[in-house]
Amino acid sequence: MKRYVALLAMSCLALTLQAQTSPKETVTKKYPIGGSYPSGAKLKAVPDLSLRLAKFKAVRMPFNRAGLTAKQVAMVEKLVDASQYLESIFWRQSDPQGLKFYQQLEGSRNPRDQEILRYLFINGGRFDLVDNNTAFVGNEKYSPDRGLYPRGVTREQIEAYVKAHPEAKAELYSPYTIVRWNGSELVGLPYHEVFRAFLGPAAADLRAAAKLSDDPEFAAFLRARADALLSDHYYASDLQWLDLKNPKIDIIFAPYEVYLDDVLGVKTSYGAAVMIRNDAESKKLEEFQQYIPDIQEALPLDAADKPDKHGQPTPMEVVDAPYRAGDLLHGYQAVADNLPNDPRIHQAKGTKKMFFKNFMDARVNYVILPLAKQLMAPEQARLVSGEGYMLGTIAHEISHGLGPAFARTATGKMDINEAIGPLYSPLEEAKADVTGMFALKWLVDKGVLPEKELDGYYASYVADLFRSARFGVAEAHGQAEMMEFNYLLEQGAIQPVSEEKIRDRKTGKVTLRTVPLRYEMNYEKMPGAIASLTKELLGIEATGNRTEAEQWFAKYGKMPGELSVALESLRNVPVDIYPIFSFPEKVQ
Numbered sequence: 216m217k218r219y220v221a222l223l224a225m226s227c228l229a230l231t232l233q234a235q236t237s238p239k240e241t242v243t244k245k246y247p248i249g250g251s252y253p254s255g256a257k258l259k260a261v262p263d264l265s266l267r268l269a270k271f272k273a274v275r276m277p278f279n280r281a282g283l284t285a286k287q288v289a290m291v292e293k294l295v296d297a298s299q300y301l302e303s304i305f306w307r308q309s310d311p312q313g314l315k316f317y318q319q320l321e322g323s324r325n326p327r328d329q330e331i332l333r334y335l336f337i338n339g340g341r342f343d344l345v346d347n348n349t350a351f352v353g354n355e356k357y358s359p360d361r362g363l364y365p366r367g368v369t370r371e372q373i374e375a376y377v378k379a380h381p382e383a384k385a386e387l388y389s390p391y392t393i394v395r396w397n398g399s400e401l402v403g404l405p406y407h408e409v410f411r412a413f414l415g416p417a418a419a420d421l422r423a424a425a426k427l428s429d430d431p432e433f434a435a436f437l438r439a440r441a442d443a444l445l446s447d448h449y450y451a452s453d454l455q456w457l458d459l460k461n462p463k464i465d466i467i468f469a470p471y472e473v474y475l476d477d478v479l480g481v482k483t484s485y486g487a488a489v490m491i492r493n494d495a496e497s498k499k500l501e502e503f504q505q506y507i508p509d510i511q512e513a514l515p516l517d518a519a520d521k522p523d524k525h526g527q528p529t530p531m532e533v534v535d536a537p538y539r540a541g542d543l544l545h546g547y548q549a550v551a552d553n554l555p556n557d558p559r560i561h562q563a564k565g566t567k568k569m570f571f572k573n574f575m576d577a578r579v580n581y582v583i584l585p586l587a588k589q590l591m592a593p594e595q596a597r598l599v600s601g602e603g604y605m606l607g608t609i610a611h612e613i614s615h616g617l618g619p620a621f622a623r624t625a626t627g628k629m630d631i632n633e634a635i636g637p638l639y640s641p642l643e644e645a646k647a648d649v650t651g652m653f654a655l656k657w658l659v660d661k662g663v664l665p666e667k668e669l670d671g672y673y674a675s676y677v678a679d680l681f682r683s684a685r686f687g688v689a690e691a692h693g694q695a696e697m698m699e700f701n702y703l704l705e706q707g708a709i710q711p712v713s714e715e716k717i718r719d720r721k722t723g724k725v726t727l728r729t730v731p732l733r734y735e736m737n738y739e740k741m742p743g744a745i746a747s748l749t750k751e752l753l754g755i756e757a758t759g760n761r762t763e764a765e766q767w768f769a770k771y772g773k774m775p776g777e778l779s780v781a782l783e784s785l786r787n788v789p790v791d792i793y794p795i796f797s798f799p800e801k802v803q
Contacts, residue, residue, distance in 0.1 A: 297416075411445075500531040539794070617650055
């Protein structure tokens, strides 16, 4: 009877949350311009908001209909409509109060309101990802619970509760529940119940898109994914997704990533990407697939922690994304993805790796190359290239699927993200970075890639360290690459240079001249430093050693003062791009 009462209470709480997140609420309730704040006048924003906005370059990502049939165009439009429902869910997970601000400012013609609105959209909330999650509007301090946990709850509180109530662990640690207090009890409310008002219409859109598809396997996947949205059971449809054979149109459509969860590091956020395959570029990736099992075996890790990759399909696609939503739209603009994240699927079938060409081209042209020119030694900056960056990105995404599938802890086998906690995301991003560079060196040593290009691969990798470091240590990629940079600096693989030698042509006398700070790579030390860091990070994941991960990031995760000054001076180079799609922004 007690369990029945508890379940009834959970159902009531879920219905309450569902009512609070219903799209009908925001569709029927029209906020005045500026909402309850006339012209947004009472919304206090940071005085340098215009400068912060200037760090993000608007880049158009048009929907290119060339080569698509009328039915395919209609299907893309239906998939975009479905994705916009996930966008609305993401805001409720990321920052419910930020969503209220966004809705209150929509429609305002006040220039200041429009700036606040744009920066809210870039960050997916009130907290500036480039400024370590400080609020840029309002007075509230960042809290790691976001919309995923009760306000102010800590990891230690949840762990203590689970110790006293072990039967509650599954629902509290589930990737697909919102944690709330129900009296003195912590309960996990299923996503498919809390967000039913959005997931129902999204599922209907997927089914409608399936009817427009000429690809029977893709249509079957869409129907299976629609069912999964309404049950939170994604395993079967994920397997179907991996079995798709070079679909012309594809989607990412699920709660996959755990970047939002700074409490337990296990809660997923909804994200979507509509993708159109680039056949010519995709074919170039095929040669890498055959070497993945051999790279896995070559990793500096105990054999027991290296699941066999032989016989696993490794689908890889180069795509253009005419639309993205949720965790693929806000903040850090991913140029690639490696999914699903479920370790059971990694063991059974591997992962799918997608490379967003339109986003990658924009990042290289507007961020990577200008950064390299200003922060790296000139002869090394000239080696940075779009091709080198692309190969590094490919190796990074492949490496997300390499290494241990589970952590072997003192209490037994455990998912790595559960074992490591909130630091899992930066740890995994760093692991993929350095393991990817380890893999490129292995491919060069085996003659698969030309040896003469290796220095360029390293140069492109270092240029990207500077790019990610500008996000600060509140963002997973920034935290990861800041740690990598500091380790390579300690190992002498990267060296700061603030003087250069000047030789007098007449006398031959050499003098030193002070120049703006730049960084040089030591090519001889780089391979050894990459290999040792790869071994360290793979080892932390294999053992699930949370304490070691915390100590490692405490030691290497801080921004050096000289680098901070150098990065701050680069105001003419954007931190990142933000996409402008052919489809309207839509948040309910």
